[in-house]
Amino acid sequence: MNQLLTISELSDELGVTARTIRFYEDKQLLKPQRVGANRVYSYKDKARIKLILRGKRLGFSLDEIREYMDLYDADLDPMQVDQIRFLLSRVQLRAEALRKQQQDIQEMLGELAGIESECLSIVDDK
């Protein structure tokens, strides 16, 4: 099913506007094919946008997201060892930051649970 999608189909499916999708292309986050002047999107493009949206949920800027998508895209085989080492260090830094975020979330969930139980005890009392 190598379905190709128009921009409006895609925007509907993903819950973003066509403007947003074009904007991401402007920012070099996408490079869809063209049929004449019209853009057509593959399942890969769709997956990329999902990646972008996930990155945004996690609080990354589009610039950061592009950086890390370049990591995913990186064609490792032709790379020099130095470049790979560098890539590796970036990946590890990023992973560390993400683990930090998980901790942040854990703490916040804890605090929210505290509020929740306070609320419940008060409501139950009445």
Next chain:
Amino acid sequence: MNQLLTISELSDELGVTARTIRFYEDKQLLKPQRVGANRVYSYKDKARIKLILRGKRLGFSLDEIREYMDLYDADLDPMQVDQIRFLLSRVQLRAEALRKQQQDIQEMLGELAGIESECLSIVDDK
């Protein structure tokens, strides 16, 4: 140690600029005491700013952060049951979103680990 801090001491300790701290006050996220015209910050103010920064790391806007700090601050006892129920639903919604974020992070960590092991295998080969 009820140490009171000047704005520049505080900004140094927290790694943000004084401008940022004043900006947060403008946005009603802080209400430090004054000595004359000068602001002085307590450990509570410091804790609030840390909360703000954590919120930002998690991708919340300052408006959202203010909302949720109001939740933490909320004095539950004098509240009506309806208000508490409402508060409760907000808290639960927020917690759900945070759990979703944790999943996002897990997936990203998985992908990063994939890249990492690829890198390592290539580097080791040479």
Next chain:
DNA sequence: CTGCTAATTGACGTTAGCGTTAAGTGGTTG
């Protein structure tokens, strides 16, 4: 008093991430 340092308010500048016209192109439908 002079000069320096740290603080203040106010105003304008900047970047990111889109929203919103405007103006035109190309394909189908009746």
Next chain:
DNA sequence: CAACCACTTAACGCTAACGTCAATTAGCAG
């Protein structure tokens, strides 16, 4: 053919979250 889509580019607009600069004030050192 006209009318109506869905699509295009280009350009301006807008909000959030500060940065930056200017003008001013207060405290202390020499």
